[in-house]
Each structure stands twice: as C-alpha cells, then as structure tokens.
Amino acid sequence: MNEKTKGMSQTRLVFTHLRAAIVGGRLLPDAKLNIAALAEELDVSAGAVREGLAMLEAESLVVSEPARGFRVSPISEPELEDLVQARIEIEKLCLAEAIRHGGLEWEGRVVSAHHRLSRLAELQHELPQTLLSEDWTTAHAEFHHALVSGCPNGWLLRMHLMLYQQSERYRQLSAPLGGDQRDVRGEHQALVDAVLSKDVQAAQALITEHLQTTGRLLVEGLRAQAPKAAKRRA
Incomplete structure (x- = not known):
C-alpha cells in the first residue's frame, strides 16, 4: 500500500x-x-x-x-422541523422517480427489505419501548433506502441519504417508537402497497404522513431530553 x-x-x-x-x-x-x-x-x-x-x-x-x-453539530427543535420538511420533499421526489423508473429488481429490493423489517419488528416488541435494536435500526434504514433505490437521479439519492442520516441522529438521541400512538408496521405496509401499485400520489401522501408523524414524535422526544441535556452542560 x-x-x-x-x-x-x-x-x-x-x-x-x-x-x-x-x-x-x-x-x-x-x-x-x-x-x-x-x-x-x-x-x-x-x-x-x-x-x-x-x-x-x-x-x-x-x-x-x-x-x-x-x-x-448541535441539535435544536427549529433545525429538526426544517430537516423533516426537507426530507419530506426529497423523499417525495425520490419515490415518484423510483415508481416511474424502477423495474422488477427494484420491486424485489422493496419486498425483501420490507419482509426483513417486518420480521425484526416482531422481535422489537420484546424490547423496552425506549430501546431500539441495532438489527431493527439497520433494517429500517435499508427499507427506506430500498423504497427510493429505483430513482435514477444520483443527486436526489445523495440528498436522501444525508437527510436520512440526520433524521436518524435525532431519532437515536430521543429514541421514540411511538408506542400506542401509531402503527409503524401498518404505515410501512401501506407504503409498499402504494409503490408496488405504481401509485405516485398515494405513495407521496403516505410518506408525507409517515415522516410528519415521526417528526412530531422526535420533537416530543427532544423536549423530553432537554432537561437531561441541560444538566449535562451544567
């Protein structure tokens, strides 16, 4: 070398x-x-x-x-809100392009990633609600990447990856799963059904609602963590 x-x-x-x-x-x-x-x-x-x-x-x-x-880099509630908004717009564009251009290989990646995530979600229920397993976290990332992987625009995919990583950072710091407030598995299944049906409008509406719900829970988690963060800085 x-x-x-x-x-x-x-x-x-x-x-x-x-x-x-x-x-x-x-x-x-x-x-x-x-x-x-x-x-x-x-x-x-x-x-x-x-x-x-x-x-x-x-x-x-x-x-x-x-x-x-x-x-x-520091974190803040206003930045998180901007991040969620940006991620929604980029993910909508990526999904639309993936649906228009993705072929059988892309569909296979979506189905495979969703199957793995669903099986791991069953194991996740055995963990405390404030703890995310590393396997589930990895599978969740792979699922969201698979959904947009049929998009041929490399710039959009790079922005998608960067925004996902930033969102994941906030999620790991606050670790909200939503508990009884949402049906994450149902949301993922609905996304899969929409993209495989080539329904751009439905897929974009579903990803918007999915990310808005996640964003709201992240804000709640951030507020809950604020006293602990302030104590660490003191």
Missing part, C-alpha cells in the same frame, strides 16, 4: 468511525473532537483525522470554529 492509498484509507476509517458514532448518538451534540486524541485512539495520522472531520463537516455532522477546533 503506497502512502497516498494509506492516507485515503485512514481518512475513510476516521470518517466512517465518527459518522457512525455521531449518527448513532454515541457522540453527543456539541461534544468537542480532539484531533490528537482521535489520532491516538484510531491509530491514524492527525492529517487523516482533519480530512475525515472535513468530510463530516460537509455532511453537517460536525462544525468547526476558528481557534476552537471541531465539535459535533
């Missing part, structure tokens, strides 16, 4: 490790990111850490300030 390839591999390691920690809620909002400490922890160069952090900043997962370095 030459030095250039080694440097790229180290940068990707930093980027992947920190993105997973931030999106998964293990690195909390506003947490300081010490370059020297991260380089030692991950056994990489300080330059690789800086490059990885710059990539994360491009995805709005970290922020940098002159003379203060990098920190995990």
Whole structure:
C-alpha cells in the first residue's frame, strides 16, 4: 500500500468511525473532537483525522470554529422541523422517480427489505419501548433506502441519504417508537402497497404522513431530553 492509498484509507476509517458514532448518538451534540486524541485512539495520522472531520463537516455532522477546533453539530427543535420538511420533499421526489423508473429488481429490493423489517419488528416488541435494536435500526434504514433505490437521479439519492442520516441522529438521541400512538408496521405496509401499485400520489401522501408523524414524535422526544441535556452542560 503506497502512502497516498494509506492516507485515503485512514481518512475513510476516521470518517466512517465518527459518522457512525455521531449518527448513532454515541457522540453527543456539541461534544468537542480532539484531533490528537482521535489520532491516538484510531491509530491514524492527525492529517487523516482533519480530512475525515472535513468530510463530516460537509455532511453537517460536525462544525468547526476558528481557534476552537471541531465539535459535533448541535441539535435544536427549529433545525429538526426544517430537516423533516426537507426530507419530506426529497423523499417525495425520490419515490415518484423510483415508481416511474424502477423495474422488477427494484420491486424485489422493496419486498425483501420490507419482509426483513417486518420480521425484526416482531422481535422489537420484546424490547423496552425506549430501546431500539441495532438489527431493527439497520433494517429500517435499508427499507427506506430500498423504497427510493429505483430513482435514477444520483443527486436526489445523495440528498436522501444525508437527510436520512440526520433524521436518524435525532431519532437515536430521543429514541421514540411511538408506542400506542401509531402503527409503524401498518404505515410501512401501506407504503409498499402504494409503490408496488405504481401509485405516485398515494405513495407521496403516505410518506408525507409517515415522516410528519415521526417528526412530531422526535420533537416530543427532544423536549423530553432537554432537561437531561441541560444538566449535562451544567
């Protein structure tokens, strides 16, 4: 492995490790990111850490300030509301394009992802309502990505992925499942039925309602977590 390839591999390691920690809620909002400490922890160069952090900043997962370095991006209720609105619009566009252009392979991905998510949802009911299993979380992401994967527009898909990751970060920090307030499995099934029926209007209406409900629960979770966050900062 030459030095250039080694440097790229180290940068990707930093980027992947920190993105997973931030999106998964293990690195909390506003947490300081010490370059020297991260380089030692991950056994990489300080330059690789800086490059990885710059990539994360491009995805709005970290922020940098002159003379203060990098920190995990903060969260707020207004930002969450903007995020939900943006995600709805992008996901509607992606779904419409996927329905218009997706073929049998796309339909197969949707059915397969939904089947796996449904089976894991049965196991999820055995966990406390405030705990999301890692397998369910992964399957949920794969399901939403499968729904739009028939979209041929790469820019829309990249925006979809970025917005999904940001939403997932909020969900992991507040972890609301909705409990008796919603039928998530029913919502997912309705989405599958609409896209397989090639009903663009129905699919867009369903994804709008689905994400609005999720957004409302995330706001409630964020408000519930606010006292704990304030206590941590004190």
